[in-house]
Amino acid sequence: MEATAVRRGTLYIVATPIGNLADVTERARAVLNSVDLICCEDTRHSQRLMEHLGCKTPLISLHEHNEREKSSLIVGKLNAGDSIALVSDAGTPLISDPGYVLVNQVVEAGLPVVPVPGVSAVISALSVAGLPTDRWYFEGFLPSKTGARVKRMAQLANNPETLVFYESSHRIVASLEDMVSEFGADRPVCVARELTKTFETTLRGTLEQVLQQVQADRNQQKGEFVVVLGGAKALEQGEEDERAFRLAAELKAVMPPKKAAALVADTFGGQKKVYYQYIINLEQSE
The missing domain is CATH 3.30.950.10 (Tetrapyrrole methylase, C-terminal domain)
Known part of the structure; x- marks a missing residue:
């Protein structure tokens, strides 16, 4: 598909720059200039990007407070043959930004949703x-x-x-x-x-x-x-987490030692036999 081609009745999910406007892709520029309508969180914010791109496509606001209401309207426009783009204030739409409700309704309506990849923070x-x-x-x-x-x-x-x-x-x-x-x-x-x-x-x-x-x-x-x-490092033998022993002591009162030891090992890593013996020692000392 050529960069300037857009299909009728299609929703385009267009990534936009997160800061540096030079990061906009040529395809994003072409799609935004070619669609019939652009959905954005804040029309005032997105208008600045559109001016940079020389884009005169009409904008409509779509944010967390009106997304459910506006989605039905947008699906209707897509069914009528309009091509529509969705952008967020910055970066890739739907990544901690609105858009899920709209995309879900478009998919349920059997209409195509096309990604136009780009920057993501x-x-x-x-x-x-x-x-x-x-x-x-x-x-x-x-x-x-x-x-x-x-x-x-x-x-x-x-x-x-x-x-x-x-x-x-x-x-x-x-x-x-x-x-x-x-x-x-x-x-x-x-x-x-x-x-x-x-x-x-x-x-x-x-x-x-x-x-x-x-x-x-x-x-x-x-x-x-x-x-x-960085992720948690896997515990080696003898490195069982102190929090695991605290949990083992609490579970001792509500479940058998073997079950408690298995649950602690699943939660924190380490060896079940170490936690089991710890629980047994606690019981014997009481």
């Missing part, structure tokens, strides 16, 4: 983090409230995959402090700030080291952040 951060990328887990934004955030981190603490989070300027310090507490001060991390923009920075080191850098420099607390965190 999560992929950009992974590419420069210096951490394993063969397996990774994208969490997106953590909860804003401390209690919920810490609880979610505790659930992720033993994931062996590299973890990727989005974070905002007013929570970056608190989130890094919570990460030190829940993941450990020595866990490797990369904090990528303002990717592709004028004041882009990338900090690497342990969580404790990077937290101290961010705390010491107010400029490192501004902008948009992608936090790429």
